[in-house]
Amino acid sequence: MPRNLIIFGSPNCNSFTARLLRQESTNLKGETVTYNCFEDMPAPCDGCGLCKKQDGCKFSDLDTFFNNFEKADNVIIAFPIYNGSFPAPLKALLDRFQRFFNKRFALGVKPPMNGKRDVTLIITAGCDTDPLPLILPQIKPLFTISGCSLKKAVLLLDTDNISPNQGFNPKIINF
Numbered sequence: 001m002p003r004n005l006i007i008f009g010s011p012n013c014n015s016f017t018a019r020l021l022r023q024e025s026t027n028l029k030g031e032t033v034t035y036n037c038f039e040d041m042p043a044p045c046d047g048c049g050l051c052k053k054q055d056g057c058k059f060s061d062l063d064t065f066f067n068n069f070e071k072a073d074n075v076i077i078a079f080p081i082y083n084g085s086f087p088a089p090l091k092a093l094l095d096r097f098q099r100f101f102n103k104r105f106a107l108g109v110k111p112p113m114n115g116k117r118d119v120t121l122i123i124t125a126g127c128d129t130d131p132l133p134l135i136l137p138q139i140k141p142l143f144t145i146s147g148c149s150l151k152k153a154v155l156l157l158d159t160d161n162i163s164p165n166q167g168f169n170p171k172i173i174n175f
Helices: 018-024 063-072 088-095 097-104 130-145
Strands: 002-006 032-035 074-080 116-124 149-154 171-174
Touching: 002 018, 002 063, 002 130, 018 074, 018 116, 018 149, 032 063, 032 171, 074 088, 088 130
Parallel strands: 002 032, 002 074, 074 116, 116 149
Antiparallel strands: 149 171
């Protein structure tokens, strides 16, 4: 039975991001765990260097998250675009994957994280500019060290010009 992990990076549970996530996750099979970046507010990486010396992090707030991440077969990352990038709590979470980069390159552990994961990105943006050229270079290095393979992106653009009550037709990109 597959295990799914949803990473929700929007502050609003009724946003276009949340609505699109609900639409896209209706067909998930197996156990699903959700991590809400705005509710859980992960501590940001402070560059202390501990993870260069030992496997782990000085902060324990993401221990359960990383356990769920490592067990996941499928990961959905859903977020709105903020200033051409990720919302700050999601960025803080992604930066904490630095421990696996250091596990691989400073400690020499290959692979630094067990398992393989298929990833779907769900992205909303107020403007109609495709965010993937900005987002993919930021997130692909994380995939390399965490056994992830990007399978699909679901984009809903120009939300500033969509009425909250109207339906929407996202663009789906398969990789």
